[in-house]
Structures are given as structure tokens and as C-alpha cells.
Amino acid sequence: MAILPQRFAPDQCQAVAREVFAARRGQPGALLPILHDIQDRLGAVPPDLLPMIAEELCLSRAEVHGVVSFYHDFRASPPGRHVLKLCQAEACQSMGVKTLTAELEQRLGVSLGETLEDGSLSFEAVYCLGNCACAPSAMLNGELHGRVDAEELMALLAEQETLA
Amino acid sequence: MNPSITVYVPRDVTALSLGADKVAKALVTEAAARGIELNLVRNGSRGLFWLEPLVEVATSAGRVAYGPVKARDVAGLFEAGFLEGGAHPLGHGLTEEIEYLKRQERLTFARAGITDPLSLDDYIAHDGYRGLRRALGMTPEAIVAEVTESGLRGRGGAAFPTGIKWRTVLGCEATQKYIVCNADEGDSGTFSDRMVMEDDPFVLIEGMTIAGLAVGATVGYIYLRSEYPHAEAVLKAAIASANAAGYLGDDLLGSGHAFHLELRRGAGAYICGEETALLESVEGKRGTVRPKPPLPAIEGLFGKPTVINNVISLASVPIILDKGGAYYKDYGMGRSLGTLPIQLTGNIARGGLIEKAFGITLRELLYEYGGGSASGRPIRAVQVGGPLGAYLPESQFDTPLDYEAFAALGAVLGHGGIVVFDDTVDMADMARYAMEFCAVESCGKCTPCRIGSTRGEELLDQIIVARSEGPQPGRIELLKSLCDTMLGASLCALGGMTPYPVMSALNHFPEDFGDSAEAR
Numbered sequence: 001m002a003i004l005p006q007r008f009a010p011d012q013c014q015a016v017a018r019e020v021f022a023a024r025r026g027q028p029g030a031l032l033p034i035l036h037d038i039q040d041r042l043g044a045v046p047p048d049l050l051p052m053i054a055e056e057l058c059l060s061r062a063e064v065h066g067v068v069s070f071y072h073d074f075r076a077s078p079p080g081r082h083v084l085k086l087c088q089a090e091a092c093q094s095m096g097v098k099t100l101t102a103e104l105e106q107r108l109g110v111s112l113g114e115t116l117e118d119g120s121l122s123f124e125a126v127y128c129l130g131n132c133a134c135a136p137s138a139m140l141n142g143e144l145h146g147r148v149d150a151e152e153l154m155a156l157l158a159e160q161e162t163l164a
Numbered sequence: 165m166n167p168s169i170t171v172y173v174p175r176d177v178t179a180l181s182l183g184a185d186k187v188a189k190a191l192v193t194e195a196a197a198r199g200i201e202l203n204l205v206r207n208g209s210r211g212l213f214w215l216e217p218l219v220e221v222a223t224s225a226g227r228v229a230y231g232p233v234k235a236r237d238v239a240g241l242f243e244a245g246f247l248e249g250g251a252h253p254l255g256h257g258l259t260e261e262i263e264y265l266k267r268q269e270r271l272t273f274a275r276a277g278i279t280d281p282l283s284l285d286d287y288i289a290h291d292g293y294r295g296l297r298r299a300l301g302m303t304p305e306a307i308v309a310e311v312t313e314s315g316l317r318g319r320g321g322a323a324f325p326t327g328i329k330w331r332t333v334l335g336c337e338a339t340q341k342y343i344v345c346n347a348d349e350g351d352s353g354t355f356s357d358r359m360v361m362e363d364d365p366f367v368l369i370e371g372m373t374i375a376g377l378a379v380g381a382t383v384g385y386i387y388l389r390s391e392y393p394h395a396e397a398v399l400k401a402a403i404a405s406a407n408a409a410g411y412l413g414d415d416l417l418g419s420g421h422a423f424h425l426e427l428r429r430g431a432g433a434y435i436c437g438e439e440t441a442l443l444e445s446v447e448g449k450r451g452t453v454r455p456k457p458p459l460p461a462i463e464g465l466f467g468k469p470t471v472i473n474n475v476i477s478l479a480s481v482p483i484i485l486d487k488g489g490a491y492y493k494d495y496g497m498g499r500s501l502g503t504l505p506i507q508l509t510g511n512i513a514r515g516g517l518i519e520k521a522f523g524i525t526l527r528e529l530l531y532e533y534g535g536g537s538a539s540g541r542p543i544r545a546v547q548v549g550g551p552l553g554a555y556l557p558e559s560q561f562d563t564p565l566d567y568e569a570f571a572a573l574g575a576v577l578g579h580g581g582i583v584v585f586d587d588t589v590d591m592a593d594m595a596r597y598a599m600e601f602c603a604v605e606s607c608g609k610c611t612p613c614r615i616g617s618t619r620g621e622e623l624l625d626q627i628i629v630a631r632s633e634g635p636q637p638g639r640i641e642l643l644k645s646l647c648d649t650m651l652g653a654s655l656c657a658l659g660g661m662t663p664y665p666v667m668s669a670l671n672h673f674p675e676d677f678g679d680s681a682e683a684r
Contacts, residue, residue, distance in 0.1 A: 028447075028466060029446050029466070030448060031449075032429070032430075032431060032446075032448055033428065035431070036429055036431070057448075067450055070433065070607075071431035071432055071433050071451070072432035072433060073390050073430075073431035073432035087352075089352030089601075090352040090353060090510065090551060090597070091510040093594075093597070094510035094585045094586070127350065127605075128349075128353075128391065130349060130358040130392060132354065132355060132509035132510065132581070132583065133178065133213035133214070133355070133507070133508065133512070133515025134178055134181060134182060134216070134515065135509070135510060139391075143180075144178075146181035146182050147182065
């Protein structure tokens, strides 16, 4: 399983964090919005930024670490260039997502929850995309796809790779 | 040829997931090539998801429906004269006459699929903001009384009477009160909150504003799950429009009342759909469950009195204020009054949103609306009420959808989601999944949930491996005892209700756990 390096140099990450702090200053309960803003821009919440975030919000580093590690969304290292999320919840199970997951793992050469060595793709589990009447559902780079099968997803990935 | 014909292609994410954008693009291109002027409206979805992308054309007789339309069907539609409602294999006649829709009672979803979700003018032209205008002329006590009169109970799943919750907050003295909307719709098999937010966002904004007037709260938060980026974009745009037009802000329609609304994005934690964990999350903390009391109504967000309601509950408020509590409560049965937006999902031929008065049976929903399973195989089980809801076998399909009738079976209606499984489902696998999900999503605060779910997963793994050897009374007893502990001793519904799917699977489908029907 590949853990990809940060996309930006430490000083760039810190500059982004300072911009985010300035925009969120004074907002009650700002920690989650700050973490989202940082991850939206950097692809991850680099662990090196946690002391800065703690200082900005007058929290302990342990408290910030506790929050970052609690939520499934926040990641310490950036994902692959493409992110394919496949819903694993009940409605998608009723339409065979377990078989589909196994087939994709084999064809993509990566296990669910992991990133390809070349950094091209992260294959992730998600629990409900709210598209349960058209299962199984997948989200590729933020776009939702319903009633998917392996052929369609492989074609979509190939299309994305061409566009990139 | 008419100078400009209005064609509707939904922008709801389910329609998009099936190619609605490509269809819209093909329609525009084809119309241009034929020299036809098209007025393309990106409406919400009607919720007839098996027909998406559902293209509608405005004709003198009404809106005519075609679906499911693929981009490659577009040229053929023009050839068939669909702009005049011409016959085509994908045609369904007048949208409003489609049985699935015609037999519904759309109160909360009155506008869904009809209007352009982001057009405030459209919203107002279709009875929007009538509830707020009436509320602005009422005392807080009278607004609360109207909601109480309606019999509305929390549609998130707990079914607590909304009016009583509001009255508690109204009765609290505080420098600041809050309205919090729980839009962390994490249950598999549900999408009604998402549909409100994507297809009629102003109804939620209006409902929250009325709640603010009712209890004296000037600040509201919508806590939206991160898995719904399309809903986030629509809500943000709708909030901006409402602010610009004076429907939100310091001076609501010149009344002197203030209400400010902020959208907060969750971060992928199912437990944040639990109201106290949600409040912790809005405060910027780990989403762990708070012990109750104190109730959030008394000490909620930032320690202040807080109304926390589900999207559907809040979105039902405008019509209650507009038409009166008595109008709303005329729908339904027993103590389940009004309508429930039911979501028919999973292995079902005609999945979608069905808003009906309480009292319809599962069998009507599954076969008359749903048309049986998608696979064509017999339906073996349905899970009602999300990952914490019970599995019901065919023998219980005549149960009416009513909070009390379901409680009597040891089941829940929850948020109205129904997931259908055909006869290929392995119910021991589903029971194991329930424990696994609880283990992944447990906030860790209480032991029965945190440890119990992991032990339950291990135990079910053992049962599944050994079941071919026959009944396993020892392990089954242990599983029952574990479920009993989780049910009685967990801090919130996650640990407390995970036993529902597990025990219902075990009780109704013992053959999947190594027990033969004869042995029981």
C-alpha cells in the first residue's frame, strides 16, 4: 500500500494554513471547517500543521490530533490522482457490491482502502451516497455514478486518465 | 413551431448519476441543429428514480414525461415529436398521471421535481414562504401550538413530538438559542433529506427560519454529511439567495426579526447523526455522544437551548404553518400523523421516493409501487429504518407503516428507508455486517458499543464458519446475551439498536445460522 508524499512543501502548507486561519478567525467551533479548508487545498491535513492549528485555536495538540483522527474524512497523506469510492452499505450489498468490489480489486490491482503504488488511484469504501434506489453506487473524483458495473467503472477511469 | 418550448431535465444527483447532464447537452445540441429554440430548465427530481433521467416537456395539456432517457435516445425523441408530447417507447404520458406519483400524498415534497430548486421566484410562485409570512404575524406560543397541533414527530428516526421539543426551548431563558438541522443522513437506504436539499432547498431554509421565530433563536446551523457535495453546492447557493432577498439576515422581510444560517460539513462519521454527537462536532470536537440529561433543548449547542431536528421534520413545518396543523394531521393513523417520505431502495424494480400518509403496508409498497425485486427473484427480506433497523420476513409484509405497529414487532420505521433483498441474501452475513458497521462507526464512549460490536463481529464470523456443521446453541446463546447487553447498556442508539438487525435476522432466518426450521 502506497503512502504518497505531501503535494506541497512545508512552507507552502504553513502559508495555506495561515490564510485559512485568517478567513475563519472568530467563527465558533471552527476546527472542522479549518481542517476541511486545509484538506480541500492540500489534499491532506499534514501532521506537521497540527501544532499550528492547536495554537491558533488555543487547544492542546492532543485535542487537535483527537479530532483529526476521529473523522474518517481527514487524511494525513494525500490520495491518488483519482479517487474511486464504492459504496459498501446495505442497499448496494443487495445489488451485489461485494462481488463488484472483489472484481475491481483484481482488475485495478489494489485493495479497497488502499492507493496504487504509482499514485494514480485511491480505491475507497464509503457508506451510503444517498443513491440507494440505483445501486450499486460509486463516486469518482466527486461525481456520482449509479447502477455501476466493473466495465463502466473501468471505462470511466480510463476516460479520466485521458483527460488528466 | 412554438417560439420556445420548455423542457425539464433534473439536476438531482441521482439523475446526474445516470447521465442527466449528457442528456441535457444532447437536447441542446440536437435542438440547435434543428433550429428549435429550447428553454431548458434543470428541475429537481420527482423521485421516480427508475425513470431517471426523466425528461419532461411542457405542453398545453400539462407536462409530459419520457424516461429513462439516454443521450443516444435524444435524436429519436425529436423524430417522434416529443416537443408536442408525441408517442415514443420511452413516453409515459402526463407526469402527474403516472400511477406511482398520482397515488402519493405529496405535502413535504409538494414542489420536488416541479420547480427549479435554485429559483426563489419559482419557490414563491409555488406557495413558498407562505408559512413564514403567516408565522411573522403570530406569537411564538401560537407557532409552537400550530406545530404541536399537527402531531408532527421527528422524522429522523426517534419520532419525538416536534411541538414538545420546541415548547421546551421556547420556555428556556437564554442570551442565545440555536436551531440545528441534522442533515447527516447516514442510513443506507435513505435519500429523502438529500432530495429536500437538492430539489427544494428553500423549504428547509423556511422551516428553520420559522423554528427560529417560534423559539426565539437567531442562529441556525445545517450539519450536512460530506458524502453529499451536490447538496452542499445547492444549499450554499440557496442560502445566498435567501440572504440577498431578505428571507435570511438581520431583518426578515422588514419584521425586525433576525435569523442567520450557516452550513457545516461533516467529516464522514456516521455517529454524528446522533444529535448530541452532532452538536459536539459543530462545536469542533470529536463526535462522541453526550449523556442525557441535560437534553439539548435545555443545554445544547455551546451549552445553550437548542432545537435539533431532522431535515424532513423542519421541511414539513412550512406547509403546517401555511395550511394549519389540522390539515396536516388529517393524514396518517393512530399517533403517526401526517405523511412519511418513504424511500424504496436496494433490489427493487421501481425504486424511488413515495410520500404517503402513515398506514400503507410494506406489501403495497414492495409490489404495487416497487414492482417486486430488480433481479426478478422472490423478495426474501427487507430492512426498514437504516443499518439499525430490523429485517422483516415476508410474513410481516402486511404490517402498516406506523410507529407503534413497527415497535410492536421489535422493529422501527426510522427515517423511512426500505432496503429490499432477494432470496440470494445471506442473513448471517447481514447480521455480521451490522456488527461490523457498529464497530467501525462506534464513537468509543461506552463499552457495550465499542467492545460489544467487535466481539459480535468475531462471534458471527465463528458462527458463519461453523454453520455447515449444524446448530450452534452455545454461540447463539452468547450472541443473544451480547445483544441484550448492548441493547440495555449502550449510551445511544448505535450500540443500543445494532441488536435489532442482528436479532431479527437470527429470529426470522435461523436456517442461515446453521439452525434448521425443524429443529426449532
